[in-house]
Amino acid sequence: MAPSSAIAPLIEKMARRDAISPAERQALSTLLGPVRTVAAGKMLIEPGDRPSFSTFLVSGLCARFSLTPNGGRQLTEINVPGDFVDLHSMLMRQMDHGVIALADCVIAPAAHDDLRRLTETAAHLTRLLWLETVVDGAIHRQWLVTLGQQNAASRMAHLVCELYCRLEAAGLACDQRFGLPITQADLGDVLGLSQVHVNRVLMELRRQDLLEWKAGQVTIKDWPGLVRLGAFDPTYLRLHRDAV
Template sequence: MAAAALIRKLEQYDRISDAERQVLEQAVVRQRAVAKGEDLVREGDRPSESLLLITGFAARHNILRNGKRQITALHVPGDFVDLHSFLIKTMDHGVMAITPCTLGVVPHETLRAITETQPHLTRLLALHIAVDAAIHRQWLVSIGRQSAREHAAQLLCELFLRLQAVGLTEGSGFKLPLTQAELGDTLGLSTVHVNRILQGLRKEGLITWQGETVVIEDWPRLQETAEFDPTFLCLKSEPR
């Protein structure tokens, strides 16, 4: 089921009927596999379809003239990496595969039909875009006003809950296949600074991180360190 993670994510917002599940599954017309490091969407593209992340991790990013990269969003299974391209048309950023990824292709014509015939699903997909924007606001606050330690803790709390919502956590652990360089591009820090921050979180007993597996050892203290409030993720189900 190509849309299984998306359906599970949307069910965090509100109940989805069997008919709506079928609409979402049928919206994915084909699947596409991409390699780590491959562009899913490039800045300046005018997509005629939106891409649903089925497996893997992807990153939204902008690259400056000097070659430096800022990652502005991390995408996990169940996320549309460019649902907003249905409305905005010309992409002002790129999206790349952080790991090997499987994508579901949803034509914009299909999305247009959903907006015309499925008002409840339309509201849920609009909320998907709104949560993306809320995450951006939180990242802006974190990068502008939190310490590097607080910002890193905020990111780990956010990713844990987003992955938990789509069934991709095991207890208090989750896979996070990002290099320290990619974390640096996400947090706006040097690789050396990222390493120092992670070592500090480990020494404080807040997390362990071995290979690609992060385990949150003390959720209350990590949440307190980050001043983390999950309200912006809209994980409480309410009628839409």
């Protein structure tokens, strides 16, 4: 896969937020190294790792996770194509969380040395990449709110709305349909629910004719209704044009 093709979802998303010049598109396309595949269930990053590069998700789905002292696992954000799963590792040095593939993934590295050079020579791109990390933080905050304040059905509705908006912004979803090839167990680790409870919630959303989820494909049948149920406001995703 050519680097320009691999980076396309990120450029598509960035262009939602501000204009990107041909020179900036070229600079982004030269950031990525050779792609490699990671099978579902495998680690992209282990807690405690000290990576020398940031990992870009070309295709598939992965998730950040933290472990509890009793061996439990909480997924703290789902990454979609067009995301750097650990852009912050350039400054954090040592990872305080891990990243696991929820589906088969294609990833590519962006060397920290190359990212540093970019920050020294391309102020506008630096701000756009900084905005990527700012939105990361906003997603984490929103997930804390949904976990603490919303019931199970509302949490599920909010997650589906968020993922659709993020994938649509990267040019990977349209017409209220998108791929979500993850297990109900993983979905439970995102939403803080048992697998049985996840199944019940999905049945309820189907009963209300809000969505269908079959064979890893989600179809949103009533977008306004799903937005109301999830109390979803996409402002925190910053997907509108606003000079950076």
